Amino acid sequence: MLKKRIIPCLDIRDGRTVKGIHFEQLRDAGDPVALARQYAAEGADELVFLDITATVEKRKTLCALVSRVAKAIHIPFTVGGGINSVADAIQLIQSGADKISVNTAAVQRPGLIGELAARLGSQCVVVAIDTRINAGQQCVFTHGGRQATSLFTTAWARQAAAYGAGEILLTAMGKDGTGSGFDLTTIQEVCQAVSLPVIASGGAGCPDDFKTLFETTEATAALAAGVFHFGKLRLPELKAYLKTAQIPIR
Template structure:
């Protein structure tokens, strides 16, 4: 039976992980490769690396890092953050990433999704959507959640699927950082509206939140960052708990 996926997200700045980690057996908590290897051993099903570097030097550093990750990691991984053109996506995939995620650039130019999908296949393109509930509507935000758009979230997800996205990574800005649980309503609505996998993101605080999103929505995967980085929910315990709730878990 197909398993629900647990995906740690690593924020990368200047080639290093941003958030501190307290794993005792990691010498360099800022080394993305060491942290990623640790997650693989713990049973992560996939990894997402989000580059938040804001300098022109970023691309070269990122490509070098992607090459190192690809050499060491034996599970699928996605790289996102500032992929604005087909050339950006080509460089990252050729360096060894399995998928790229696009966000603001896809809103600006939806054909980017199609261009990447045509060259590498739909499964290589993850459409990341940052969404915020306001005035009784879930709306799409871009530029790291700083800029509102006129796009409604469910409609944009469906449009992204039609353009060739192979997966949707849906982050609720209302829930992100709250540790109060995933946004079940919009995650459920998007997962019902598309026929591609949806990754729920934003709001995970305890193991029960993961069970909620898997039992109450059709989400295929759940992503979290800080609770894994700081060891608040060790992945093996999380997975054991989800199995005890009869959720299909690797």
């Protein structure tokens, strides 16, 4: 049976791991390679690295980091942040990333998803969607959550799938960093809108949140950052808890 994946996310700024509350007030959470190695050893099913300050000058630093991570761990990992072109993506894949994630650039130019899928295969292309209620509807936000768009979240997920996305990473911004549980309604809406794997993100605070997510939605993976970095939740205990609760877990 296919297992539900638990994915620690490492937000990277200037080569360090950070984690914000509601995407701001960043706190330092350590060396990404050391954390990656620790999470892999503790049973993480996959990792995601989001470079939240990706700029052209910093691209080289990111590639160097990706290459160090790829040597250190033997589980798959995704890298995102500032990927604007197929060339950017190829650099990261050649450095050793298994998948790349696009967000703002895909909203601005959805054709990018198709170009990436054609060159790298859909399985390499994660479309990350930051969602929040705007005028009563779940809408897509870009630029690290700072800019609202007129796109409805489920419609954009469907469109991303049609362009060739291989996976959707859905972050409920209103929940992010709060530890108050996943946004089950929005997650399930997106799961029903697409037939791709969906990674749920935003709001994980305790083991029961993961259990509820997997029992009440079709999400295939759960992503969290702060709860892991600051030791509030340990992967082995979380996975043991979910196994006991009959959730299919590696």
